[in-house]
Amino acid sequence: MALANENYLKTPEIYCFDEVEKRVNAYKVLHPTAKIIRLGVGDVTRPLTNEVVQAMHLAINEMSHVDTFRGYSPPQGYDFLIEKILKEYRSNSVSLTKESIFISEGAKSDIGNLGHVLGRDNIIAIAEPVYPVYENATIMSGRAGFLNDDQKWSNVVYLRCSRETGFKPELPEEKVDIIYLCNPNNPTGTTLTKADLKKWVDYAIEHESIIIYDGAYNAYITEEDVPKSIYEIKGAKKVAVEIRSYSKTAGFTGLRCGYTIIPPELMVYTKMGEMAALNKLWNRRKANYTNGVSYVVQRGAEAIYSRKGKAEVQDLVNYYLTNASIIRKELLNCGLEVYGGKSSPYVWFRTPKDTPSWKFFHQLLYEFQLVGTPGVVFGQLGEGFMRFTGFSSREGTQIAMERIKNKI
Numbered sequence: 001m002a003l004a005n006e007n008y009l010k011t012p013e014i015y016c017f018d019e020v021e022k023r024v025n026a027y028k029v030l031h032p033t034a035k036i037i038r039l040g041v042g043d044v045t046r047p048l049t050n051e052v053v054q055a056m057h058l059a060i061n062e063m064s065h066v067d068t069f070r071g072y073s074p075p076q077g078y079d080f081l082i083e084k085i086l087k088e089y090r091s092n093s094v095s096l097t098k099e100s101i102f103i104s105e106g107a108k109s110d111i112g113n114l115g116h117v118l119g120r121d122n123i124i125a126i127a128e129p130v131y132p133v134y135e136n137a138t139i140m141s142g143r144a145g146f147l148n149d150d151q152k153w154s155n156v157v158y159l160r161c162s163r164e165t166g167f168k169p170e171l172p173e174e175k176v177d178i179i180y181l182c183n184p185n186n187p188t189g190t191t192l193t194k195a196d197l198k199k200w201v202d203y204a205i206e207h208e209s210i211i212i213y214d215g216a217y218n219a220y221i222t223e224e225d226v227p228k229s230i231y232e233i234k235g236a237k238k239v240a241v242e243i244r245s246y247s248k249t250a251g252f253t254g255l256r257c258g259y260t261i262i263p264p265e266l267m268v269y270t271k272m273g274e275m276a277a278l279n280k281l282w283n284r285r286k287a288n289y290t291n292g293v294s295y296v297v298q299r300g301a302e303a304i305y306s307r308k309g310k311a312e313v314q315d316l317v318n319y320y321l322t323n324a325s326i327i328r329k330e331l332l333n334c335g336l337e338v339y340g341g342k343s344s345p346y347v348w349f350r351t352p353k354d355t356p357s358w359k360f361f362h363q364l365l366y367e368f369q370l371v372g373t374p375g376v377v378f379g380q381l382g383e384g385f386m387r388f389t390g391f392s393s394r395e396g397t398q399i400a401m402e403r404i405k406n407k408i
Contacts, residue, residue: 007142016132016377017041020361027365037400039327039388040371042186042345044251046319048300049312052250055303059296073292076283077103077259081298084305085259094231100263100279102286103293103301105256107216107245108133111180113289114212114241114260115141117281118268122177125157127169129187129375129382131214134180151380161188162381167339167348168192171199175207182214183230184221187378187387188348189324189340193225197233204239210266210278211240216258219249219317221343237263241278248320248345248391250304250313257293257301320345323397324390330401331388334408345390348375352408354384361386368403 012019020040028034062068076082082101089096104110111133120143126134138144138156145155152158157176159169167188169181181200183192192200204211213230221228230236245258252258262279269275303309328341337350351360357374364370364386375385390397 005140005142007140007144010139010144010147011136017373019377020371020373023361024365024371031369034369036365036369036371037392037396037403038371039392039397039400040373042248042389042391044248044253044320044391045393046251046316048251048255049304049309049316051303051306051309051312052300056296056300059299063296070295073103073295073298075102075286075290075292077101077292078295078298081302084302088305089229089231092228092232094229096231096261097264100261102260102262102282103298104258104260104290105293106247106252106258107214107243110243110258110260111212111214112137112140113285114282115143116289117278117285118178118210119271123155123157123175125159125172125176125179127159127161127180127182127185128380129161129167129378129385130180131182131186132378135379158379160381161185161190163337163350166190168196171203175209177207177209179204179209179211180214181211181230182216183226184217184340184344184346186214186217186344187346187373187375187382189342189344189346190348191221191223191226191343193223194227194233195225197227197230197236201230201233201236201239205235208269209239210268211236213240213242215242216245217248217344218244219313220321220345222321223343226343231261231263238265238267241266246301246304249317250301251316252297252301255297255300257297319394320390322390323392323394326397326401327388327390330405334404334406336408341390347388347390349386349388351375351384351386357383357386363408364404368400368407370400370403 085101124138144153157172161167161169167190218228230240230242242261246252262282264279266278267275268278304313324341324345324347327347328338331338331349339348341347357376361374373387375382
């Protein structure tokens with residue numbers, strides 16, 4: 001008799017964004033001609049930049065010749081891309097070793113897979129509201145414990161992010177082992193300053209904890225006191241894993257490429273108290289479980305770091321940031337309480353008259369043909385809030401704001 005990993009049965013059968021899509025499709029059945037504008041799921045809409053496309057064309061041509069054909073990627077990634085990443089970090093006064101960088105198929109998979117090299121007895125801390133993958137990865141790996149009457153997992157410490165905290169996570173009162181931080185934050189669009197991050201790094205050093213730092217939206221940071229990398233904070237290399245993605249910076253959601261940084265000095269411990277380098281454990285997993293990201297995609301990622309590539313990517317980021325700014329401005333004009341939209345493509349706002357999130361979702365859909373993401377899908381503290389994204393087209397964003405102008 002084959003047994004199931006029952007931890008998978010503890011997560012929702014339908015992923016939260018699939019639930020949004022299910023409800024939108026139900027509406028479309030009844031209103032097949034409705035012109036729906038999507039400001040919900042954080043998927044990009046602009047095409048790949050010219051530099052990326054040209055680089056991938058050249059790489060495909062290489063793959064058609066015996067002398068330049070490439071098979072499996074090195075598990076850690078190709079040196080040509082790793083060297084560009086190292087150079088980019090050095091330009092921001094952060095020095096890293098080549099061995100600390102691991103190319104991956106994107107941030108989401110590494111966020112989940114890191115649990116494979118960490119002990120199951122670790123106490124996990126996640127912010128709430130939060131990107132659902134942090135909690136679901138904890139549940140599926142068997143670390144969450146049991147579900148309490150208040151719908152909280154017994155072995156998870158929830159870091160309160162609320163209006164009172166400016167939607168920044170509060171330091172835990174108890175000792176935790178693994179801390180998930182996202183900066184700029186998804187879903188709230190809020191940011192942590194250098195002073196904020198120093199408190200977390202100091203906490204992790206004191207308690208021998210590890211910070212899993214999701215920096216997927218670092219390219220959107222415009223505020224001077226918000227660091228582009230957690231390694232700008234003294235001591236962070238001893239306690240932090242940094243994960244980045246090309247999805248939202250260069251439109252790679254359909255290509256899949258990113259990277260994870262695990263400095264050699266970052267240590268974990270056995271139950272007997274012996275130290276082990278997390279970098280080496282992760283390297284073992286990569287060698288055994290993956291065959292790497294394709295050569296063609298890694299050449300496309302490399303092109304982002306050329307002078308022209310950087311300019312094209314910045315134009316792409318500015319496009320989405322401008323959309324977010326348009327959304328933020330109009331929501332504020334409507335008298336709503338608004339967060340994010342400055343150093344993030346996400347705009348988080350309080351629903352009018354504290355309308356429940358799903359009820360307001362349906363109001364937007366049925367009255368204005370707009371799709372947002374209900375705040376409650378990101379956790380109970382997201383109830384009464386909504387997330388819009390700047391990833392629609394400029395025209396779509398402007399039309400959406402015209403539809404709700406002075407009407408909500």
